[in-house]
Amino acid sequence: MGGYHWIAGFTWVDSFLNACMLLGGMGPVGDLRGNGGKIFAGLFALYAGLVFLAVGALLLAPVFHRVLHRFHADATAGESNG
Numbered sequence: 001m002g003g004y005h006w007i008a009g010f011t012w013v014d015s016f017l018n019a020c021m022l023l024g025g026m027g028p029v030g031d032l033r034g035n036g037g038k039i040f041a042g043l044f045a046l047y048a049g050l051v052f053l054a055v056g057a058l059l060l061a062p063v064f065h066r067v068l069h070r071f072h073a074d075a076t077a078g079e080s081n082g
Helices: 002-006 012-023 035-071
Strands: none
Touching (some): 002 012, 002 035
């Protein structure tokens, strides 16, 4: 919100709306004027997307790890000891 307010020049309510819409996947709402606001909005969108992917990966990693263990054949199961 601070970036939209101070860099892009939006009011606090418009900054809140733009930040929420971007984090919700809808994209920015207001008209961005000036290069600073456009660069900030692009960097914020990239950051929000990367954080979403990283958090998703961290949350799903234990589940995926467990699934791999579940379907992994035991290496010694096919060997005979005699």
